[in-house]
Amino acid sequence: MGEPHVVSALREKRAEISGVIVELERRIALHRAGLVHLDATLRLFIPDLEPESIPPKKPPAARSHYFATGELARRCLDALRVAEGRVVAAEEIAVAALRDKGLDPEDRKTRSDFIQRVLNTLTTLKGKGTVEKVGHGLGARWRLPAEPADHAAWARCQ
The missing domain is CATH 1.20.5 (Single alpha-helices involved in coiled-coils or other helix-helix interfaces)
Structure with missing residues (x-):
């Protein structure tokens, strides 16, 4: 036994x-x-x-206690504005957020969670025409569009 x-x-x-x-x-x-x-x-x-x-609806993702409402979208847009046209990886934005929050960027679980949340936020912003995705898969990068598709949506994000 x-x-x-x-x-x-x-x-x-x-x-x-x-x-x-x-x-x-x-x-x-x-x-x-x-x-x-x-x-x-x-x-x-x-x-x-x-x-x-009637198709089932996916339940909303659990809210993060690290970010206030809308904070992550603002962080993503700020990072892309600072990049001034350069493409940015979601991981870069996530690591900067980890450091700003005083968290260890080497903590794999928290880092992975932040990266996924940044990717979800960027994908949502892409759907609104606020950001552009360059590439696919792990090599995908993000940038602000040269000319926003929806000027009203762009203005709301400013």
Whole structure:
């Protein structure tokens, strides 16, 4: 058999994981019941509607306690303005933010989280025409467009 402390730790971990699964299944059951009621209500107003045809919506990402609302978008735009037309990697912006926040840029988990948040923000700004993406994959870089597509959106970001 195994060492008693190893077996005890494995049993404890299994109990923890199975407890999480039980709680998630309970929450799923509640959401499924709510969905059934919503579908029935929709059918009252639109009898020929197939509720399954409504695509599911991805839940919003968890907010970061490191950044205030809109702070990361401002940081990205400021970094691109300072670059004066030079292309900038998302990692550069993330590392600068880590340093500004007094965090260790060598902490892989936090660095990865910051990079992903910067990429998500830049992608959102790209969709608004506020920034341009140059390249693909790990080599992708970002810059401000020579002429913003939507002057009103550009002005809001200033």
